[in-house]
Amino acid sequence: MKPDIKICGLKTEEAVDRAVTRGATHIGFIFFPKSPRNIAPEIAGELADRVRGRAKIVAVTVDADDEELDDIVSLLRPDMLQLHGHESPERILHVKALYGLPVMKAFSVKSADDLAGVDAYIGVADRFLFDAKAPAGSDLPGGNGISFDWKAMASLDQSVDYMLSGGLNKDNVATALSSTRVSGIDVSSGVESAPGAKDLGMIDAFFDAADAATKR
Numbered sequence: 001m002k003p004d005i006k007i008c009g010l011k012t013e014e015a016v017d018r019a020v021t022r023g024a025t026h027i028g029f030i031f032f033p034k035s036p037r038n039i040a041p042e043i044a045g046e047l048a049d050r051v052r053g054r055a056k057i058v059a060v061t062v063d064a065d066d067e068e069l070d071d072i073v074s075l076l077r078p079d080m081l082q083l084h085g086h087e088s089p090e091r092i093l094h095v096k097a098l099y100g101l102p103v104m105k106a107f108s109v110k111s112a113d114d115l116a117g118v119d120a121y122i123g124v125a126d127r128f129l130f131d132a133k134a135p136a137g138s139d140l141p142g143g144n145g146i147s148f149d150w151k152a153m154a155s156l157d158q159s160v161d162y163m164l165s166g167g168l169n170k171d172n173v174a175t176a177l178s179s180t181r182v183s184g185i186d187v188s189s190g191v192e193s194a195p196g197a198k199d200l201g202m203i204d205a206f207f208d209a210a211d212a213a214t215k216r
């Protein structure tokens with residue numbers, strides 16, 4: 001089956017349009033002030049309106065409280081919430097009940113040991129995202145442009161449906177797809193010419209590589 005492709009951290013009309021035209025199944029907007037990809041919910045909502053229904057709109061938050069989520073959900077009207085912080089299973093159940101939206105829970109991975117906590121989220125999170133653990137000193141829990149050793153994924157419960165992220169780019173996406181059993185891939189830095197600046201040529205090159213690897 002062809003993998004989903006999520007292009008994350010979008011901030012411009014051109015990048016949104018190109019990602020969706022090339023076949024992005026998901027587009028992500030980052031709501032985290034320390035990120036170079038941070039965007040105001042009202043602007044993200046306007047960008048999402050360009051492609052609503054053609055790709056799933058994903059709101060990415062980090063340990064956001066209800067007040068912040070209220071704002072994002074009402075202004076962006078996302079199809080899915082990506083919780084990229086330390087949200088507990090109880091918090092996820094609360095958020096799902098509040099908004100009736102599916103939740104993708106992100107986990108930071110360096111080695112197979114970091115997958116130990118996943119079990120508590122099975123049957124709670126609708127989808128899982130495995131991203132590289134942030135390097136020491138980084139302000140960002142994601143979007144650091146670094147990969148982890150994908151061999152770690154072999155120890156994951158086979159029933160877990162997941163997306164992979166962390167340092168994906170045109171040069172490694174084929175290997176990521178062939179060496180894991182991902183149902184989706186998620187990229188941000190790998191299609192940027194500078195932090196937060198999406199590059200249309202790099203978006204094209206990423207889709208070319210993913211398409212060639214999967215005959216999408």
Ligand SMILES: O=C(O)c1ccccc1N[C@@H]1O[C@H](COP(=O)(O)O)[C@@H](O)[C@H]1O
Nearest residue numbers: 008035142143145165166167187188189
């Ligand atoms: O991209 C960010 O700035 C970000 C900030 C806070 C939480 C998550 C963030 N991004 C997520 O990181 C990966 C992409 O990483 P990469 O840049 O391709 O290495 C993706 O899941 C984003 O949603």
